[in-house]
Amino acid sequence: MNNKYFAFCSGDTISKGALNNADVADTLSFDKTGWWISNTLDSGTNGTIWDHVDISHQLDPNSFFRFTAFASNKLTVNIGGAEAPTQEALKAIMEGDPSMISSDIRAVTFVNPHSAPLHTLKGRYLWFVVEAVPDNGKKLEISSLTIHYPYQTYLDALPECFGRNDNGQLASMLALYRAVFNNIDQQISEFDRQLDIDTADTAMLEKLQEWQGIKTGSLWGDDALREMVRHSSRLIRMKGTQTALAEMLEILLGHPADIDITGRSEFTVTVDYDDIPSGRHHSELIRLIKEFTPVGIQGRLVLRRNNSTTHNDTLLLSDDSFDSGMILSD
Secondary structure, X not given: OOOEEEEEOOHHHHOXXXXXXXXXXXXXXXOOOEEEEOOOEEOOOOOOEOOEEEEEEEOOOOOEEEEEEEEEOOOEEEEOOEEEEHHHHHHHHHOOOHHHOOOOOOEEEEEOOOEEEOOOOEOOEEEEEEEEEOOOOOOEEEXXXXXXXXXXXXXXXXXXXXXXXXXXXXXXXXXXXXXXXXHHHHXXXXXXXXXXXXXXXXXXXXXXXXXXXXXXXXXXXHHHHHHHHHHHHHHHHOOOOHHHHHHHHHHHHOOOOEEEEEEOOEEEEEEEHHHOOOHHHHHHHHHHHHHOOOOOOEEEEEEEEOOEEEEEEEEEOOOOOEEEEOOOOO
16 A cells, blocks of 8 residues: 655654744653644645554653644635634644634544544645643653555455445455554554663553563652663662662662661661652552562661651561551650
């Protein structure tokens, strides 16, 4: 099938559109709510039925983006009886001007798509809008976006006799297979990037970590998760040593923890109270300290605030029990 496409995979191609709160140095990225409106895409043929979009992106669990596309045979839309350039109308709408909303604009919208169909859009020209809402303090990145056209079905690849008397049933059935295979193709094309620690998304980082036998998840942030994946194989080989415990804690907390060996079978880990922002962090830290400590060793986790001990946990690491007691100090 002879498929054409428009590809946006660098800062140069992305910056031709209209941008708000977006960084286009290499790829398209947002560190706060923003949007990107494409330049006008011209298929060269009136009545073009557009095919699909492929998007490579990295998202944190609480981040999302909307992809909206619009097609027309003309470069303008009717606004209150007057014609206005479509791209300028879309920009005005994104900037909060409801008077620029036109009945001419018929669009399709998808949330966080990797691949999405566009064959309900018909027209020589196409525009699209990416609205990004990253999680607080996180970066949302779109590394590539490709618009494919014209619309084609697997029926087009079969001998003409299959489509001559088809009433749409065969084409509809083949469309289901095509939707699945397009998505598989997209996943395969991104697989190398997903295996790269520096570019893999959170879900893939968690899988990579589990494959190596350590599970900290994204609770401590993506940067800590990446570093844990990077050092997991070495840390696993050193499990049961003070060095492995110290390195694991430093990766998670972002700074060294105090580890005091008080005897051949006892130790104390002291961390700042602010390093444990929730009960879940507290429970996970206890689990990981147990995981990195030899059987039969007893340890304590001490939380320190303003140089005073506020919480003291005794970890009975020879079994699955855990005793917790609150120590109040002046």
